[in-house]
Amino acid sequence: MSETAVLSPKFQIMIPSTVRAARGWKAGQLLALIPKGTGILLMPVPERGQLAGIAKCASRMGYRDRTDRI
DSSP states (O other): OOOOOOBOTTSOBOOOHHHHHHHTOOTTOOEEEEEETTEEEEEEOOOGGGGTTTTTTOOOTTOOOGGGOO
């Protein structure tokens, strides 16, 4: 998929409808702009409920706290 967009004089970009539909993005959704080399990576910011359970396999064993430093 290769689409183009134009940066307006107000520094706004219109995301083509084919890209929005393919990604399931909705109006008002918060997107993160991440610098990558000479370009940017555009990613949706997950809502709090979507993050539930992502660290369920994490272990607290071997965790270093700041208090154990000299």
